[in-house]
Amino acid sequence: MIRLLLFLGVIAFLCGLSTAACGASGSTFWDPAGYFSTVVPSHWRLQVSESSDSLTVFYGRDTHDLLYVERLDPVRDETAADFAERVLSLYQTPYGPQDFAVLEEPLAAEVGGVTAARVVYEFMGGSNQLVQELRYFVLVGSVGFSITYANSEAAFANGLDDLNSVLASWRWLTLE
Amino acid sequence: MNRTAGIAAITLLIVFVSFGLTFAGTVERFEETIGNSAAQQFIEQNGGLYHPPLEQQLWIDAVFQRLVAQTTRHDINYKLRVLNTQRINAFALPSGHIFMTHGLLRLLENDEHALASVLGHELAHVEHKHGVNALLRQLGLTILLELGMMWLDAPTTEFVRAASIALVDIVQSGYGREAEYEADAYGQRYAVEAGFDPMGAVHMLEHLLPLEGTDLPMALFRSHPPTTSRIRRMESGALAVWPNPEPASTGLLTEDEESERISRAPQRKDPLVRYDVEVTESDTGRFLSVYDRQTERDLDWLDQQVVQDAAWSPDGQRLAVSTRTDPGGNWEIWLFNRWGRRVSIFRSGDDDFRTPQWSPDGRMLAYTQQSADYSHVRVGYLNGSGLRISRELQAELIQWTAEGLLLREQVSHELYLIVPPEIAGVTLENPVPRIVERKRRIEPTVIRDDESTITLRRPNVITP
Numbered sequence: 001m002i003r004l005l006l007f008l009g010v011i012a013f014l015c016g017l018s019t020a021a022c023g024a025s026g027s028t029f030w031d032p033a034g035y036f037s038t039v040v041p042s043h044w045r046l047q048v049s050e051s052s053d054s055l056t057v058f059y060g061r062d063t064h065d066l067l068y069v070e071r072l073d074p075v076r077d078e079t080a081a082d083f084a085e086r087v088l089s090l091y092q093t094p095y096g097p098q099d100f101a102v103l104e105e106p107l108a109a110e111v112g113g114v115t116a117a118r119v120v121y122e123f124m125g126g127s128n129q130l131v132q133e134l135r136y137f138v139l140v141g142s143v144g145f146s147i148t149y150a151n152s153e154a155a156f157a158n159g160l161d162d163l164n165s166v167l168a169s170w171r172w173l174t175l176e
Numbered sequence: 177m178n179r180t181a182g183i184a185a186i187t188l189l190i191v192f193v194s195f196g197l198t199f200a201g202t203v204e205r206f207e208e209t210i211g212n213s214a215a216q217q218f219i220e221q222n223g224g225l226y227h228p229p230l231e232q233q234l235w236i237d238a239v240f241q242r243l244v245a246q247t248t249r250h251d252i253n254y255k256l257r258v259l260n261t262q263r264i265n266a267f268a269l270p271s272g273h274i275f276m277t278h279g280l281l282r283l284l285e286n287d288e289h290a291l292a293s294v295l296g297h298e299l300a301h302v303e304h305k306h307g308v309n310a311l312l313r314q315l316g317l318t319i320l321l322e323l324g325m326m327w328l329d330a331p332t333t334e335f336v337r338a339a340s341i342a343l344v345d346i347v348q349s350g351y352g353r354e355a356e357y358e359a360d361a362y363g364q365r366y367a368v369e370a371g372f373d374p375m376g377a378v379h380m381l382e383h384l385l386p387l388e389g390t391d392l393p394m395a396l397f398r399s400h401p402p403t404t405s406r407i408r409r410m411e412s413g414a415l416a417v418w419p420n421p422e423p424a425s426t427g428l429l430t431e432d433e434e435s436e437r438i439s440r441a442p443q444r445k446d447p448l449v450r451y452d453v454e455v456t457e458s459d460t461g462r463f464l465s466v467y468d469r470q471t472e473r474d475l476d477w478l479d480q481q482v483v484q485d486a487a488w489s490p491d492g493q494r495l496a497v498s499t500r501t502d503p504g505g506n507w508e509i510w511l512f513n514r515w516g517r518r519v520s521i522f523r524s525g526d527d528d529f530r531t532p533q534w535s536p537d538g539r540m541l542a543y544t545q546q547s548a549d550y551s552h553v554r555v556g557y558l559n560g561s562g563l564r565i566s567r568e569l570q571a572e573l574i575q576w577t578a579e580g581l582l583l584r585e586q587v588s589h590e591l592y593l594i595v596p597p598e599i600a601g602v603t604l605e606n607p608v609p610r611i612v613e614r615k616r617r618i619e620p621t622v623i624r625d626d627e628s629t630i631t632l633r634r635p636n637v638i639t640p
Contacts, residue, residue, distance in 0.1 A: 050615065057612055066614050072607040090608050094225075095233040097611055126613050133611070146609035 031056065031173070035071060035143070036112070039169035041162045064129060065151040065159050067166065075144030081106055083144055084117035084137040097123035103132065111138050111147065112170035122153060132156040134163065140172055204251060207308045211271030214340040214347070218269060219259065221344065226260035226278040230608055236281075238602045239291050240274075242370040247303050254299065264384070266294050267347050268301035270308045283383070288602050289367070289376025290383070293410075296363030296370075297377075304358060306351040311343050353401045360406055364413045371600035373539070374414035379557050381407045415563050421571070421583055421592035443487035443534060448514070451475075453486055453495065464497060466516070477516040484530045489538045494558075496522065496532035496541055509543055511558070523562070533576040535596070542581055544573045553583050555596075565594055 026041040033053055040046075044058040044067055051057050058067040077083040084106040091100050104120035116138040125131040130153040138145040149163040219225060228236065240256045247254070252272040262279040269275075276294060284290050301307060350356060360377065368374045385403050400406065444453045452467040461482040466475040477495075484498035484507055495512040508524035509532050523529035528546040535542065535555070542555045543562070553573045556562030569592060571583040580595040623631040 050612070055610070055612070059614060064614055066612060068612045070609050072609060074605070076606045086606070087608050090230055091611075093230070094227040095230040123611070127616065131613070135609075137609075144607075144609075148609075148612075150612070 290380035292372035293377030300362035447492035
């Protein structure tokens with residue numbers, strides 16, 4: 001009996017451990033165009049009406065948070081850093097978002113084993129809300145990808161763990 | 177004496193030539209000075225500048241640069257800006273200042289061919305110096321004195337200001353009928369040479385036509401010739417860039433390949449694979465049979481009306497059907513949406529309109545226009561009139577193939593091919609990722625006061 005209880009206890013512990021790990025678990029998202037896959041935490045909802053063949057949009061549980069991935073083809077920049085620098089310089093023109101300001105200059109990073117450039121910036125959103133975005137620029141050959149987490153300035157930190165978990169499970173299907 | 181006269185003549189010639197060259201440069205400097213000064217006034221008088229979203233701005237720039245590459249005045253640095261007004265118009269000032277209004281940009285949506293026709297028209301005004309010539313005519317002799325001053329590098333500020341004001345007035349009231357027609361013709365030429373659709377201008381003007389009689393602030397109609405007259409001229413211009421039909425090299429194909437090539441069956445296949453569309457023959461005529469695979473039902477979209485042919489658009493959103501309402505009537509081309517509702521009568525009239533065939537990009541529909549005396553092949557936009565592309569040939573339409581339009585001459589039954597003008601869409605070489613923001617859903621608050629009264633309160637913002 002004690003052995004049985006002990007066995008059940010071990011099982012319950014392992015299940016608990018597994019549930020804790022599942023706190024960051026979700027469903028695997030396969031890019032419809034076949035470029036990448038990743039695991040998206042279950043509280044992020046795919047927005048089909050806002051997504052397209054080249055853009056995938058998820059809404060989180062906050063009021064302003066979203067996660068979106070865009071594919072751009074072709075991108076002529078030599079490196080992910082060049083890609084990021086060019087885009088940032090264009091965002092800073094009058095045609096870019098209102099009150100745009102770079103908070104963290106481009107830093108070298110990695111997404112799914114591919115070199116990326118990571119940048120944080122803010123701008124005044126459409127609903128007069130200061131929005132912050134953390135964006136990764138990646139080049140896979142001449143195909144550019146932009147992976148972005150956005151939220152209001154006040155709630156920006158809330159989804160950073162989710163973004164990290166999405167990036168940790170990122171796979172480039174075309175490179176496998 | 178003769179020698180003295182000769183020397184005098186040569187000296188005079190040298191003086192005139194050198195003065196002419198200097199004066200020509202002075203006119204360009206005059207154009208630049210007045211153009212730059214008027215541009216600032218123009219922006220101030222028209223609500224300032226509007227900055228389109230980055231992605232749209234890059235698209236506008238790409239269209240504009242392709243057109244600028246076709247211009248010939250290399251002394252001009254062309255600049256395009258969008259004015260922050262909802263009026264629908266575009267303007268060109270001397271020295272390369274091109275303006276279009278936010279209202280016009282909204283109207284054009286993402287039609288790059290229509291945008292190219294507008295910008296080509298404005299570039300032509302500058303290329304042909306319509307603005308500076310109109311100003312020279314208006315200011316008359318006073319300007320000669322001022323040009324003299326400018327030659328001496330001493331233009332007066334008052335003069336520049338007065339000339340700028342006059343120029344802004346001229347631009348807003350139009351450069352005159354002949355200049356506008358000339359700009360239409362050259363603008364269309366620039367658009368075609370830059371790889372845009374020659375019918376873009378016609379399409380744009382036809383889009384504007386219903387607005388002509390309304391109370392909208394349509395300054396465009398005050399400053400330009402009548403729209404119907406411009407459409408006729410632009411259609412002629414568009415036809416001029418379609419090549420003549422050439423005999424098709426059918427000898428290279430086997431009989432099977434030939435019959436496959438001229439088979440129209442592919443356009444009866446629903447690209448979205450829901451409907452099976454057939455034209456079936458019976459003792460009483462040909463009828464359209466539609467089978468819905470999803471509901472597994474036969475549908476009668478034409479209420480047992482006779483049909484001649486039917487063709488799905490490449491995107492599967494429209495079915496073009498050649499039909500007639502009574503046995504002795506003329507064939508008309510009707511367009512249906514995917515739910516079987518007729519959305520428009522594309523062509524009808526005293527002649528028969530038959531054999532509809534979509535272009536591979538779905539922008540145009542080709543068809544045969546037939547009467548007792550003639551048979552022509554025409555192509556038309558969904559909401560535009562049709563160009564007679566068979567020219568002098570009495571022909572019927574066989575198929576719109578990947579190589580071009582295949583026609584059959586009616587007397588000799590020889591096949592002819594027309595290769596449409598090459599059109600290249602705008603592809604951004606180095607695109608910029610967009611910034612996406614969460615959309616808000618707006619719903620009213622419903623309050624049921626009693627059994628029969630419901631009050632709706634102003635919308636609350638609800639996050640999806």
